[in-house]
Amino acid sequence: MEILILGGGASGMMAALSASEAPDRRVTLLERQARVGRKLLSTGNGRCNLSNLNLDLSHYHGQCPQFAQAAFAQFPVEKTLSYFQDLGLITVSEPSGRLYPYSNQANSVVDVLRLAMTQRGIRVLTGWEAIKIWKKGTGFLVKTNQTDLAADRLIVACGGAAGSKLGGTQSGYSLLKALGHHLSPLSPSLVQIKTDPTYPRSLKGIRAEAHIQLCRSSQILAQRLGEIQFTDFGLSGPAIFDISRAVSTQAGNLQVILDFFPSYSFAQVTTFLVHKQETFPSLPADTLFTGMLHNRLGQCILSFAGIPHQMPLEQLSQKDLQTLVHGAKAFPLAVTGTLGMDQAQVTAGGMLTREFDAETLESKLIPGLYACGEVLDIDGDCGGYNLQWAWSSGYLAGKTLSKEGFHDSHP
Numbered sequence: 001m002e003i004l005i006l007g008g009g010a011s012g013m014m015a016a017l018s019a020s021e022a023p024d025r026r027v028t029l030l031e032r033q034a035r036v037g038r039k040l041l042s043t044g045n046g047r048c049n050l051s052n053l054n055l056d057l058s059h060y061h062g063q064c065p066q067f068a069q070a071a072f073a074q075f076p077v078e079k080t081l082s083y084f085q086d087l088g089l090i091t092v093s094e095p096s097g098r099l100y101p102y103s104n105q106a107n108s109v110v111d112v113l114r115l116a117m118t119q120r121g122i123r124v125l126t127g128w129e130a131i132k133i134w135k136k137g138t139g140f141l142v143k144t145n146q147t148d149l150a151a152d153r154l155i156v157a158c159g160g161a162a163g164s165k166l167g168g169t170q171s172g173y174s175l176l177k178a179l180g181h182h183l184s185p186l187s188p189s190l191v192q193i194k195t196d197p198t199y200p201r202s203l204k205g206i207r208a209e210a211h212i213q214l215c216r217s218s219q220i221l222a223q224r225l226g227e228i229q230f231t232d233f234g235l236s237g238p239a240i241f242d243i244s245r246a247v248s249t250q251a252g253n254l255q256v257i258l259d260f261f262p263s264y265s266f267a268q269v270t271t272f273l274v275h276k277q278e279t280f281p282s283l284p285a286d287t288l289f290t291g292m293l294h295n296r297l298g299q300c301i302l303s304f305a306g307i308p309h310q311m312p313l314e315q316l317s318q319k320d321l322q323t324l325v326h327g328a329k330a331f332p333l334a335v336t337g338t339l340g341m342d343q344a345q346v347t348a349g350g351m352l353t354r355e356f357d358a359e360t361l362e363s364k365l366i367p368g369l370y371a372c373g374e375v376l377d378i379d380g381d382c383g384g385y386n387l388q389w390a391w392s393s394g395y396l397a398g399k400t401l402s403k404e405g406f407h408d409s410h411p
Helices: 010-019 040-046 065-074 077-086 106-120 171-178 198-202 238-249 266-279 295-305 318-329 385-403
Strands: 002-006 026-031 091-093 098-101 123-126 130-136 139-144 149-151 153-156 187-189 193-195 207-216 219-230 234-236 254-259 331-338 346-348 369-371
Touching: 002 010, 002 139, 002 149, 002 385, 010 026, 010 106, 010 153, 010 385, 026 149, 040 106, 065 385, 077 091, 077 385, 098 106, 106 123, 130 171, 139 153, 153 171, 153 385, 187 238, 193 238, 198 295, 198 331, 207 238, 219 238, 234 238, 234 331, 238 331, 238 346, 266 318, 295 318, 318 331, 369 385
Parallel strands: 002 026, 002 153, 026 123, 153 369
Antiparallel strands: 091 098, 130 139, 139 149, 187 346, 193 234, 193 331, 207 219, 207 254, 219 234, 254 331
8 A cells, every 4th residue: 555644744754653554555755845843843942842641632722622532542642652662762741741852852752753764664755745636546646846646545744834934834725625625714823922012022031920811801711820921022931822822713802911929819919018018118119029020020010000110118008009919910911913823833723624534534525535733623732732633643544544454556
């Protein structure tokens, strides 16, 4: 059986390896870039957050997140770790559940996959890009920028549109649409949020732990607890990435509310500030949050409250203190959108999953055609969830073909 896989990212390499487990499968992987796994090298800030021990469907999104359950059942986190260990990769976990290679180098993950493909005799063609697919008999003919290729079975693992500089592409969507499949709207996810820059710009580079709420009027659309980072255009950081999907898929009048004391109530923060005022009455107001928050963040809250920085603490009124507590516990920023698809880590949206069999990832429209990874309408939260979907879906698509009772017919 000739199996052709389009895309040399995480899902494509995993699909190639699992498809090659049957000895009579001849697997060819096409990658349009000069090398495989380029986008994978950038994940986890170059460390490759390859999965998460806390896998649960609540971390996944799309029109039907439940579609992913069958792939996770076939190739769960434990099996993923065992599989990579067999390839020679040692992993470590963090208290958050995030999993990384022991080397803390993303290239360790790419290298073990690449070496395994070489060992299995998988033909890897880099610099080859699929341009058009034709159904031919029981198989396929694929036009590329080099020459036409024939295959008995075809797996589309081209990835999503996010991060074009690292290999993001719309080609998978175009190829599948031309075959009759349908696409849900695409939006950037796991991306920085743009806000009114007045305060963030003055705090550029500062990190803080916060509880974040994304609101429209009194409605809470999303919320997270975690690290944020201020930028000259708004907010970044893992917790911000997780709510960015809601920003990019919702329209208008959005606001982010930041609580810089998530472990303390309004009354407790008030007590802290009153104690500081009583203990150091002659100190200037810009020292009020010293020892509690980053100095510049504390001064920013003062500016938000409209209080002169050099005003002695003893002159702060009860109303002033209430305004300051509100700024510390419910700091509002008007949201203007997100950065674009080029800056995003993941694409929200993709090919409609209802047109594929969840148990095999085979197309319901075109027999012998499969899809896996980010090209499908499944995306996960920040923390290794998207790579686990890539591993699980790639494994399932390839494994289906390695088990298929089909021998050496050609289109």
